[in-house]
Amino acid sequence: MTNPTAPAEHLLLLAADFTRHNDALTRIRLTDSSPATALTQQIGLTQHLADSALHIVDVLNAQPMYHSHAIYTVYARVKQLAQLTTDAADHLLNAVDILDHARDGIPLQDEGPLLTHQQAVGEAASRLALARNLTALGTRDAFATAELFVTERRRRGVHPTHQQPALSHIQDAALRAVAQGEVTISGGKPDIRSNAVRVSITTIRSLESRGLVTREPCLLRLRDERVHLTSDGYRGLAAAFGRPQAPDLTAARPATSLSAKTARTATR
DSSP: OOTTTTTHHHHHHHHHHHHHHHHHHOOOOOOOSSSSHHHHHHHHHHHHHHHHHHHHHHHTTTTTOOOOHHHHHHHHHHHHHHHHHHHHHHHHHHHHHHHHHHHHHHOOTTTTOOOOOOHHHHHHHHHHHHHHHTTTHHHHHHHHHHHHHHHHHTTOOOOOOOOOOOOOOHHHHHHHHHHOOEEETTTEEEEETTTTOOOHHHHHHHHHHHEEEEEOOOSSTTEEEEEEEEHHHHHHHHHHHHHOOOOHHHHHHHHHHHHHHHHHHOOO
């Protein structure tokens, strides 16, 4: 039996891998002692992203479903992510070639000019910047594609089999922010990239206690930890996509008290 949210869960995992990849890519400095080695190690991570995206196509193919316009969009976005990461890996390979040729005193092309070390670093830096730009939106794109898939399947009457976790509005917003690679921790306090949501350390701890998120060392400078979803977090968030959230119970109590107070005032 197929899992109705399997593609979405894979997409959320891909989103997390894009976050890890982009953190590592940002960390690379071509002025370090062995820039070609750092780039070569990064290429493996980038190629893994492309392979993971192509695997999601296989996961989608295993799902019996009507191929609506939204589903075609999901396929297109996944293939685009695979292509973008493949192109990024090519740029990183080019950067390595540039640095290696300059180190060995070999022109990049026959009868071409021999680059100085400084020129080679500049050319490699431009390739690195291209790779960063190509994958910069990968996390958010993978997240949006996961949500689109589950929402469209719900519209077609296919609902997730996994139970959606009962979350407050704040917890739900925090879980989504984590899935989109927006939450890091520095000095024991969350640092949120987006201004649209605020996440406290208390909320992070509450999600941790329920096994929905976990912390990992963060490669970004001035950041201690990166918050990621766990396996239960992937399944729970996928099950919540396309479904309106019930209002918080605490939000309903003041309205009741105010109504009672108004009624008492009216009788005086």
